[in-house]
Amino acid sequence: MSATAEPPTTATVVAGARRERGLRAGPLLLTAPAALALLLFLIAPLATFAVYSFLTGSLYEVSGPLTLENYREIAESDLNRTLARNSVVVGVLAAVTSVLFALPIAYWLRYTASRWKTLVLFLMVASFLASYLVRIYAWRTILGTEGVINSGLGALGVIDEPLTFLVFNRFAVTIALVHIYLPYVVLVLYAGLAPLKPTYLEAAQDLGAGRVQRWRRVVLPLVAAPAASALLFVFVLSAADYVTPQFLGGRTGVLLGVQVQVAFSTGDYAAGAAISFALLAGFLLCYGLVALALRVARVDRLRFVS
């Protein structure tokens, strides 16, 4: 049986064209408010501070002419170099540690947790409700001179004097940052693993792949892109953090984000803007390097097939 197609009337054509235009315009209209908000609250301030970074700053004011002096000072400052090094070290450590810890947890949640999954996911999300500062101070309570670890080891007779390397250094900052960002990374990786059906792994097993090979040749390539996103996410937020280092960083764990905060709070807008954009440039470079690494490893375009 064949259906005879009737020629479209003018009205049908016009209605169809309208519908098509509507379909094309729909997404634009829907995204317009968000785009406008981004323009007003992100792009415009960024553009303003981009200009500031090339001006001369005095107390709470900036003035012309355009200059590269702020960037020259950043490059020549021992302090900024020290803080940038701290930022890279802490950022990389926090990011890598978070992903390394999160991956098995996400894998377990996806394939093994069964009835525990809902509870664990709920606890992950619930941890976001705890205040950032409370979590930082919790680590002080754990790692401090008279904290849980030192008191416990002292009570057990393992140590005579408190261990002083536990807190007020990069180590403490990294631990706190991993604790803060781990739930985000678990959720990102869990979402990344969600389309990877158990049948993929079964198929690999049927084809003779052992446990390690299944991880190396199936799981990791498919989860590489979300893992890289999570890695960059934690790296950027950790390296630019200015709160945790002030409470846990001591003298060696101060990061470049603190310098940005200090510059703006003391009215040196030009220097603050320049350091911010130097940081942004560093982050973009990292993004480029990670994207390149994914491409070289040929895992950047892998997609799950249903």
Added chain:
Amino acid sequence: MSNEEILHAMVQRATRRRFLQRAGAMGLGTLAVPGLLAGCGGDDEEPTAPADEPAGPAEVPTASGRVDYLSWEGYDIPDAMKAWTKSNGIQFKTNYIANHDDIQGKIKAAGSAGGFDLTTYYQGYKQLYAQLEILKPIDESKLPNLENLDEFWGGDLGNFWVDADGTRTGVPWTWTPLGLTYDSAKTSELPSHYDLLDPKFKGKVAVVDDPTGAWAMAAHILGLKPDEIKKADLAKINDFLSQIIAQSSGVSPSFGDVTTKLTSGDAVVAFQGWTAINKFAADAGTKTIKHSIPKEGGFTACDCWAIASTADNDDAVYSWMNETLKPDVHAAAADYVIGGVTVGDAYPLTSKSLQKLYPAEQQAEALEQAPLYNNPPVESDEFVTFEEVLKNWQELKAGAEA
């Protein structure tokens, strides 16, 4: 001029000013003023109110509406001002600062858009705030209770709150001498600031992130004036401060964090210690935290009420300031912030514990031992400037020059 001479001169001037204020309040009028000034032998005396303001009985404006407050948490003295807020139907909106630089930062950022009415400033910031033009002049005729201020605090001491031309920009209401705060369960009282450098305190010294305060303290200990330190002498301050910071476990972002370090055992003694830490610690259950002024002395921080340049409810701010100068309210506020009083009649109304911290008979001595200083100058070719101090502090904190 020695500190003693300055104190004497200040008290004399304050006495004359107070007399003039009272004369004005009694309706003696302006005609009598030149004669009175001549009688006092003071041809440099300035009128208490701006020149274009008519003299007359002081009258406080009626408060109403919303007050936007910008200052430290606690300086909003909620208990002491509860009755005032309620009886005037005031909507009191608090904007707490994390450090003193937030005050100028936020007022400058608010700009002509308005926003903040009532603020405070530590006397050292006066010069900077004058340059930034973020304070409104205060009309003394709207503050009848200004006469309650002690002679010492009522004067134009160091131009901290009254300019040389008689324009008032601040009302001093609380003060505290900074010295050392220590845990008496872990150490005896330290007679000298240099005791902080003892190896036994390695990693056990708390230092708060207050660049101008640390600068003032270091300068005073080294026998220098914080606002007149030659650029060549910067190394002396750096050397001392870097040694202090090297003894710490890192610079604390706030006095609250200093308190936490002392009560948790992460610190035993705090450089630039503050009496209020004792109270914070006691509230947290640690009763052994004490405050002392070592033999080298310290410096005093006096905070003033002020009207922000962005204010759009000046009347309510005048009413607020006037209210806080009532002895009973002032005493309650002093107890709340653990600060010294500037209204003498409030002193007997304060708690015994506060009186123990601030013995009335030792006030002059305390202020001589821990004087009030200006911050470093905003601009100078000769002396280290405010901006240089801030920059220097960041480097010291990160150990770049340690």
